[in-house]
Amino acid sequence: RRTRLDASGMSQDDISLQPFLNSCESSTNILDSSEETMLEFGQYDDFHTIDWVRDISRDRLRHKQISRKSKESCWDLIKGTHDAWSGWLCVLLVGMAAGLFAGIVDIGASWMSDLKEGICPEAFWLNKEQCCWGSNDTTFDDRSCSQWLTWSQLFGIHTENAGTYILDYIIYVLWAMSFSVIAVFLVRTLAPYACGSGIPEIKTILSGFIIRGYLGKWTLIIKSVTMMLAVSAGLSLGKEGPLVHVACCIGNFFSYLFPKYGRNEAKKREILSAASAAGVSVAFGAPIGGVLFSLEEVSYYFPLKTMWRSFFCALVAAFILRSINPFGNSHLVKFYVEYNTPWFFFELLPFILLGVFGGLYGAFFNKFNLKWCRFRKKTRMGLFPIAEVMIVTFVTALLAFPNPYTRENTSILIQRLFKDCGPVDDSDLCDYNATYAPNLNNRRNPYGEAGTGVQNAMWQLFLALILKGILTIFTFGMKVPAGLFIPSMAVGAIAGRLIGTGVEQLAFNFPDWILFDEACAGGQRCVTPGLYAMVGAAAALGGVTRMTVSLVVIMFELTGGLQYIIPIMAAVMTSKWVGDAFGKEGIYDAHIHLNGYPFLDAKEEFKHTTIAADIMRPRRGDPPLVVIEQDNMTVEELETLLQEEDYNGFPVVVSKETQLLVGFVLRRDLSHALDEARKAQDGVVSNSRVYFTTHVPGPLDVGPKPLKLKKMLDQSPFTITDQTPMEVVIDMFRKLGLRQCLVTHKGRLLGIITKKDILRHIATLANQDPDSIQFL
Amino acid sequence: RRTRLDASGMSQDDISLQPFLNSCESSTNILDSSEETMLEFGQYDDFHTIDWVRDISRDRLRHKQISRKSKESCWDLIKGTHDAWSGWLCVLLVGMAAGLFAGIVDIGASWMSDLKEGICPEAFWLNKEQCCWGSNDTTFDDRSCSQWLTWSQLFGIHTENAGTYILDYIIYVLWAMSFSVIAVFLVRTLAPYACGSGIPEIKTILSGFIIRGYLGKWTLIIKSVTMMLAVSAGLSLGKEGPLVHVACCIGNFFSYLFPKYGRNEAKKREILSAASAAGVSVAFGAPIGGVLFSLEEVSYYFPLKTMWRSFFCALVAAFILRSINPFGNSHLVKFYVEYNTPWFFFELLPFILLGVFGGLYGAFFNKFNLKWCRFRKKTRMGLFPIAEVMIVTFVTALLAFPNPYTRENTSILIQRLFKDCGPVDDSDLCDYNATYAPNLNNRRNPYGEAGTGVQNAMWQLFLALILKGILTIFTFGMKVPAGLFIPSMAVGAIAGRLIGTGVEQLAFNFPDWILFDEACAGGQRCVTPGLYAMVGAAAALGGVTRMTVSLVVIMFELTGGLQYIIPIMAAVMTSKWVGDAFGKEGIYDAHIHLNGYPFLDAKEEFKHTTIAADIMRPRRGDPPLVVIEQDNMTVEELETLLQEEDYNGFPVVVSKETQLLVGFVLRRDLSHALDEARKAQDGVVSNSRVYFTTHVPGPLDVGPKPLKLKKMLDQSPFTITDQTPMEVVIDMFRKLGLRQCLVTHKGRLLGIITKKDILRHIATLANQDPDSIQFL
């Protein structure tokens, strides 16, 4: 509980907060009105936990003031109405901005990605697909055309031979290197907090932690830009996680336009919760999935209250992004597919197999990624982030170029894998030895024995699987923006496509197997490898993140067919169970623990039967709890106390003998009040008595003028008895958002429990190092 | 706070609980082990509120016992594993049973409904649609065929004239009357709790209220059967709400198979929460919507914990229902439609208009339905439920028959309204004066000036709107199973179709209006009346129930197109805001208040600034709080106390002078313990001292043998200070699921706050009658 706290009245803050801080400062006369006190004493220090109860109370008081005022004049009424609507207005703005940012990132990243291969000289701002969009010489549904020039072609070499291959190879690697170097350089110089995925930190922030600048404007800009660069560098990472971070930065930015949210950390988190829903919504084109993600993974204190508003925000963001139409397919994501083929009951077996694969991959990835991250954190290697990024980029580019499935953007790869072979597909993956009637009206998809193209593709995909699976371990955690939704999905999709094609060939060659029931009888096509890829992607993502409902809904929204929910659910469920068998935590929770953030998981059940007395400080043998007597201490004594002890706050008792609890006073309030009283020079001296009571001895008493500090006393601290089971205590901390709780026995104050004590206790019981919990 | 509580050790219970009660009884030796005590003292009385904290603690102890035991032998290990998996197994069973029941109800109701009009003599178990399903003489996509005979045809009259019309009319009314009479008779005789919608009660039960028998087996059977009858009687009601109740009954039934859930009211509610999701899932074919409904409307204490399991349950139920395929269209609901036509931006205006209509209708309906229900409740009219049902059925049947849109089942009406006019539709609604190319390949839907058929249909629909709108007010609340999803949706769908057709004709006649932008330019078809019907249905349902996200998701799952979320959302949002302007409550909450259930809404924000001291009992001037001293009272004194006071429990203090709180003892535990001690005859007499302390004076003391009751003392009662703001107190009650909370001031016990006090306080602040809160 001995955490460090500086005594500066208000701490350094984001620049945009300045005007508020100023106005805040000018009206700080803490001895005047308790409401003022409540309203203004709201700032927290960096790396501290907020007090939800206090902030919510502050908001209630503010609301009361406004509604009282709004009866006075017409202008105040308008202000009151604006205040009432500001939540909706704010999420509207956040949604619009999130959609816009996602559009910019999508267009920019897909353009830059293709820059590694070539350029569209007549309209350099178009990527390969858009360059060939209107090209009349397209004969098949393919992406190459005469308008698009590879770099070697641009240099005038139009024959294809080893030389041009090597030239293109070198240019590819060079572009990749320069993109990633610029990215890591920008992050390091301008906004170091812009690196990583951001989701573990967002989870922690929404659970009530303060990381100053993490959601700042610079983080927003740098993360948006470097996200594009990192994706374009061909690294094994995605932009989906970082998009959630960017959306939260946007939420933070707009919340400052509305004092209701900008000046109240607890209320601000309502906006952030909606913003994270918008982030997922634009990242996957899944508004409902976004809301469920926000609910399941991110939101903490108010799961249901903000649901409707989050949904609105997510929809607005999706609508804006759709209007921008970044991929020209009127969908929000590159890899949107719409299946219509049914699935059969026997296919649940391979789907569950995919789930097992996903769970195993998740456990494998989490374990080794964590090991690598811990290695980076603890050893000297972490001191060379730029070199690390350069090496990983170099290796990635070097290994990725030869394989057509790793050379292209991972989104395109996933799209390719998800898509079912249509009658006009001529890619390797659809090269079946099949003759089919030209009756396009009942469009039969190609089906038959796998041709050489498919066999080649299988090998290349297998190599891609291994490459992606391993590279991601080293990529996630590097000092560039890096999400792992896309690489995980890619790994799963490759595995799914492999298994799917296998099952398909099995069904083709042995259509009468008992397993295939009558679904495949008569040589009918009964297996859709694209669906397997989708299920595999869900399974791998589920194994890594251990998301459940939100993942299923996101995948469902990606396909748009309710009938595929059951396969996806079967795979995700298996994957979660298999993954949990090897390690309970999803990657985000694991990173939260690795960093020691004070995150009290709202979903985990506490299974032990310890009681409050086991956790509370002071422990047996410790010096007694530092308390303040309500009417028996002088200014000097208190000042000494503040200097000697660095606790966050002090309980106030009737007297040290009885230990009957009166209230709780926060360190920063107390020290501020003492300073003010000293400065005011109205007779308060070192041996003035400090009274936390209503009744103060009048002037007939001898001695110096007393100091009344009752206004700053929190008269309703949360108390529990020493016999309270820990699960109840934890439930209180989680659900009520407490920072600390006082422990009593038969009415007498015994000790105190803080959030950090609880986190350490949980860590100890889980056989982890309790000292890993760093902040608070 | 003076609630009635009988002193019977265990109260009357559902029959299926009997074996557990027996085993429970045999091992009740309360003075032995605190764990035993905790485990066995778990029964609540009828119409009482459960103690979540206590029940959760009991479950933890049980879990600990099992996991301790499971290390002993292999068999115990299996038992432990079974226990760990029993939650999943239970929801699997619940989901399967819910799907099966829904299938039976769907098939039965659609068959019986058609029985009013005629019969399929060759296969009487088929309804009209299924009877004509394979009929080769079908020329158009219509439902009549030579196999299906109306009653007059069955009697050999094959000409159509006034006589057959009147004969069919009379038979229609007679069938309707007999269905509803049987329904109300069965409900009255065998399971009175089977009447009504059930959702208000389910909400209350899940918030921690006990209504014995409400989820019993008889309720399940009778509700399932009478639901079909009530729907078939052609009453203006639906089976969707009752299906949720039925699913919860199933959940309750299966939870008794698993002691983990059956014997713990708090844990049982996890199953019920999943079951309600399954209920909505099968009612609307919307598994995700079901989970969100459960989350938004029904679940209380554990919104997120059960989400994954609820989702599983909802999916299993949907899967089973789909395998049954009750409508032969491989969808779960009659009115599933799949649109592909886009909507245009200008259409948001009529959609918002529909939202306004929905909100107004919702407010109108809620107001008058409540008035009527209050009238039924308070006056002598409520004493004639059978006569009421008969009259309403008679009037409904009499007015419904002449209008083809009210004569048919409401589900079919909704399906008709939702469906877009296809190229082969020849119904009145699709009678456009249009000639269109026979090129069915680019299937153009009929579009042109409205023909006489459409004009007729508009009039008939308008009359149907008024009829349904008014009849539902009198129908909802009658003593038969009655949901209002379907009638509300029907009203909204009719209004939507009317407005949609109007806009369509406007766009056809004035395609160049600035409003229509370029969407309708060139005489293109730009308006889909079916979509308007769907949006209207969502708006009306939103206005009545004030559901938000779950409603949008349910409607989205009904259409299966993500692109329609925005219109639906716009309408639902408008509808909610307009509805809220006229009355804050949805119909379910209004009925909860009407009945005075002790339901503490988890979503409503408490906006006042009262403090705990304002609410706590004893009030100023009341006699002091009844307390027990920890070591200073005799058995006789306690017995007198129990006789004189009827509080639910008593605080135990160190002494009456100091009022330092030691713990809290429940009335039923105390009275049970005293009885046992008296019976045991081990020296406890009337003036034996009762000790709630660990240290009891030894035998060297003079006087009779002391009675040690420390084991039954709850040593960790929740306490707050008298200065705690009420919003914090309410938050604690809601989130921690408290029944009562003790109030202290400077460590001394001052008073107590119960859930009922809080509900009364809220009612008083909202200018309602605080005595309307009845139970607790």
Place this chain on the structure above:
Amino acid sequence: EGQYDDRRCKCVCPPRVINNVTRKVYLKNNIARDDCECGKVVDPLPDNPVEFCLRCECEYESRNTMLMKVLVLFVLAVLGVLVVYAGFVMCLEPLCAKPQQPTFPDSGPRHAQDDRPHLVRSASMLGRVDSARQRWKKQVEVQRVNVYDRRNILS
């Protein structure tokens, strides 16, 4: 004649006059999923079969009449049993049994304190069933009082 088969193929084609009736829908029952094609369903094919069939849309549908039959019969059986039983409970029993007026003197819901003793005493199977029935009847009585007489729940 295959009227109530479980499988059909339904083709929706451009309107065509056959025997003075405009026909748009063609059905064929009991056909394999693979055979659900215009050429095999539309019986008198027109002169230009390829063009006509390209404009048709055929859909294979299946249902389960057996299940429907079983379920409807089940529902009827349950309904019959319930009605008979309810009639018995309502009409006959009050005549057979001794007159037993429902007494609920207090305002709170009544609890049958004397239930368990019954149960414990009657060890025989018949007695058990009977006592369970008695308890159930009391419970229904309580429900009836709450819902119909005191009208305090289920508005």
Place this chain on the structure above:
Amino acid sequence: EGQYDDRRCKCVCPPRVINNVTRKVYLKNNIARDDCECGKVVDPLPDNPVEFCLRCECEYESRNTMLMKVLVLFVLAVLGVLVVYAGFVMCLEPLCAKPQQPTFPDSGPRHAQDDRPHLVRSASMLGRVDSARQRWKKQVEVQRVNVYDRRNILS
């Protein structure tokens, strides 16, 4: 030549050999939504146009190249500015300003207590901007220390 237009009609038809190339896809740019039909898109129509066209599937698609151009240029501009500014911050400033080593002696995150006085004192616009920049630089410094040196957040 309409190569980079915003609207196109794309028809996917049965494969057909034209000029020794098997063709399945036919595109036509800058065409109205209503005209997106096989007959107007497939240029050399075969002999049996009706049957051929019934087997085609045409789709109207639109995009916004202008927006793409603007966004890509915007991204390039922002990227350029940021790189230049970062270069300035990284290379030039340490040379211009007096050497200022980052000192974080304590283990807790450091707070810049001396910020507000600066702000209050410098009333002029320029001073404000400068002080804001100073504060931002300190913040970045704190971030850098946390992330790169002490590595306690953002693993």
